[in-house]
Amino acid sequence: MDKQKTKQIREEFKQLESPNARLIDKQMEISSQISRYLQQQGLTQKELAQEADIGESQLSEIMRGEGNPTLKTLVKLEQALDEDIIVTPSFHEKHMSQKGFASFSTKREAKFQARETVVSVVSCGGSWQIKRSANPAKNEISEVNVGQIDEENLVPSYS
Numbered sequence: 001m002d003k004q005k006t007k008q009i010r011e012e013f014k015q016l017e018s019p020n021a022r023l024i025d026k027q028m029e030i031s032s033q034i035s036r037y038l039q040q041q042g043l044t045q046k047e048l049a050q051e052a053d054i055g056e057s058q059l060s061e062i063m064r065g066e067g068n069p070t071l072k073t074l075v076k077l078e079q080a081l082d083e084d085i086i087v088t089p090s091f092h093e094k095h096m097s098q099k100g101f102a103s104f105s106t107k108r109e110a111k112f113q114a115r116e117t118v119v120s121v122v123s124c125g126g127s128w129q130i131k132r133s134a135n136p137a138k139n140e141i142s143e144v145n146v147g148q149i150d151e152e153n154l155v156p157s158y159s
Contacts, residue, residue: 034063
């Protein structure tokens, strides 16, 4: 394919991208989290709406990724579910330090320092995956088979 055609195709794809792509991603992440919590707790949307004291139609919009809930609404949902929907970087840093990791970066690719081994972890579709590890003391870098990390214990669990 010639360079002009490739450039034209790239430009057409750029035009298809939504200027609100990040907003849509966040809406869908929130929807996915709430859906998972509902399933885990055996609740219906109607029950959650009542418990959170919000309208069923408002929750339905949020669940479809169409709503734009306020922080107050999200906190009501968190309280009703007794789960975090919004997770701040400081939460991750505190949680990781409790697990024995010395440092944490809030970028999509985070570096963790653990017992002389640096583990590169990547956020992928709402879950964390190991990308590679390196041991600077032994001057070795090794690619690791990408596997899900059990968020509860923050250890690799390969399927």
